[in-house]
Amino acid sequence: MxxxxxxxxxxxxxxxxxxxxxxxxxxxxxxxxxxxxxxxxxxxxxxxxxxxxxxxxxxxxxxxxxxxxxxxxxxxxxxxxxxxxxxxxxxxxxxxxxxxxxxxxxxxxxxxxxxxxxxxxxxxxxxGLLPPPPPPPEEVRRRSGRLHTKYRDKQAISHHYDVGNDFYALVLGPSMVYSCAYWDDGLTLEEAQRDKLDLICRKLSLKEGDRLLDVGCGWGSMAIHAAREYGVQVTGVTLSREQAAFARKRIAEEGLTDRIEIRVQDYRDVRDGPYDAISSIGMAEHVGAVRYHEYAEQLFALLKPGGRLLNHQIARRPERDESSYRIDEFIDRYVFPDGELAHLGRTVGTLEEAGFEVRDVESIREHYALTLRRWVANLEADWHRATRLTTPGRARVWRLYMAASAVAFERNRIGVNQILAVKTVDSGAVGLPLRTRVWNGPGTARADSP
Known part of the structure; x- marks a missing residue:
């Protein structure tokens, strides 16, 4: 032929x-x-x-x-x-x-x-007519237990995150932050990630001695920044043992073991509240529709009156008929097993139903496209090492996933939002200034310290 x-x-x-x-x-x-x-x-x-x-x-x-x-x-x-x-x-x-x-x-x-x-x-x-080829070994084919139980969620998190810390370091760079950076002209990836972490700390109004719960703490970057720059006591929880081991090593090297505790723990099992603030950065995407209310109610219960939640979460576009929403098969089989995206309205509504007062929503959709393009560039620049650190198939999964996601963010097919919510006290006081943000001109919106 x-x-x-x-x-x-x-x-x-x-x-x-x-x-x-x-x-x-x-x-x-x-x-x-x-x-x-x-x-x-x-x-x-x-x-x-x-x-x-x-x-x-x-x-x-x-x-x-x-x-x-x-x-x-x-x-x-x-x-x-x-x-x-x-x-x-x-x-x-x-x-x-x-x-x-x-x-x-x-x-x-x-x-x-x-x-x-x-x-x-x-x-x-x-x-040609032949039997179906077997799926590549990187694909998730067997999942046990009911959807979004603690056991099954741990399996899903392990598939996505326990693929080697060295591989993630190659892709993410020295910051080891696996979420959208906060860009401005002339910034490096590490600087933009630092600015994102600092923006979250300022929105949470962290101060020395505060207790911060970092839900889905990853490799410890948020915990380290908050403890080092703002003097807070941080508890970070993750379901990934590889992430926890890496984070603890970094924390020890920074001399912050007296300020940060990293646990391999489901957020549903955290019982040592109340906390002054909670950060949830790129974690809610794993929660699933059947658990959104439980997620919001658990975080609300863990905050002290007047405490703040910063929920940083990818959002899909709403469907005219929500029953027609279907999970992306490639993402589900190869990237985020059991992951689900909610539209922004649902997330805000769920937080309000749990008792939160939503005080600020900032869309940073374009920032994620820029971030993903930098991650793809890191992967492509050291491709042969990436395939050795994991598998050629896994490296190809990540290249396709990140590049396709960058296009989706650029074309407004998905977005990402930072939602600041407060467990408002009975008097109605929230401790926020009358002007939460200062707009410095077109495209230069910045959040002041709330």
Missing amino acids: ADAALRLTTLAEELLGTPLPVRIRAWDGSESGPPPVSGGGPDGVPVLVLRHRRALRRLLWRPGELGLARAWVAGEIDVEGDLYTALDLLTGVAWGRPKEPKEPRKAVHPVFDARLRDGARQLLKIG
Whole structure:
């Protein structure tokens, strides 16, 4: 077969109903689609490289994003040229096409159904009829226990975080902060992460002697910054043993063991409140819809009257029909097992229902896109070492996940917000200034010390 690329391009355009925006190069050496410019560079057309026809069999047995993800992780599909451009073009086409009717299944629109059947037959001719290839070993295939029980959550956290501290250090850089940085012109990644941690400390109005609970403390960066710069006593909790070991080592090197305690503990098991403040940075995404109210109520109970919560959380766009929301299969199988995103309105509503007064919401969506691009650059700059520290498949998971997420943030398909909430006292006093923020001009909003 010397025309696989042309046949695939024709098939894709028939199914999508629009010209394919990228060039295809197939395993037989054939190419089809718009011509590459400057070798498929940032200003040119990316090339989607199919290294093996096995990728097509994955699509036949598991149509959609999971089949594509398996082929990517296995190295059977690659992109030559700018990955961000390729993802933006391809997801734009995919999200813009008509959706398959959902209900009832047996009454799928006949034209749509016939087109899919014909496409499957053509794909079968090109890819060959063989048993389904086994999923790459990096995929989560077996999960035990009910969703978002403590046991199952611990399994999910271990899959995502216990892949090697050295690998995370390569991606995240010296700051070891795995959440959105807070950017300004001329900042390095480490400086932008420092500014984010300091912004949170100021929003929480931390002062010497305060007790801070850092929920989902990661590798200890927030705990160290708060203890060193603001003199607070910090309790950090995580479900990852590798994170806890790394954090404790850093804390000892900083000489802060008398101010910081790191526990391998579920936040639902924390019983030593009340705390003056709680930081939850990139942790609520793991909680799950069935536990959002429990999460908010537990944090409310752990705060003293007048205490503050800073909830830093990725948010999805709301659906017109919330029952149609579906978890991303690639993310669920390879990145964040059982992770779920709530829309901003739900998070604010849940916090208020738990008793909090929400006092400030700051969207920093563009900041996360910048952060992810820096992480991807770190990964690509030391790619061979990254594959040795984990596996080639795992490194490919992270490259795709972070690059696709950067595009999603840039295009407002997902966002990230810092929500400041207060356990307001009966008198109504919250200790906030009348003007919480100072706006210094277009694009330079800063939060004053609340």
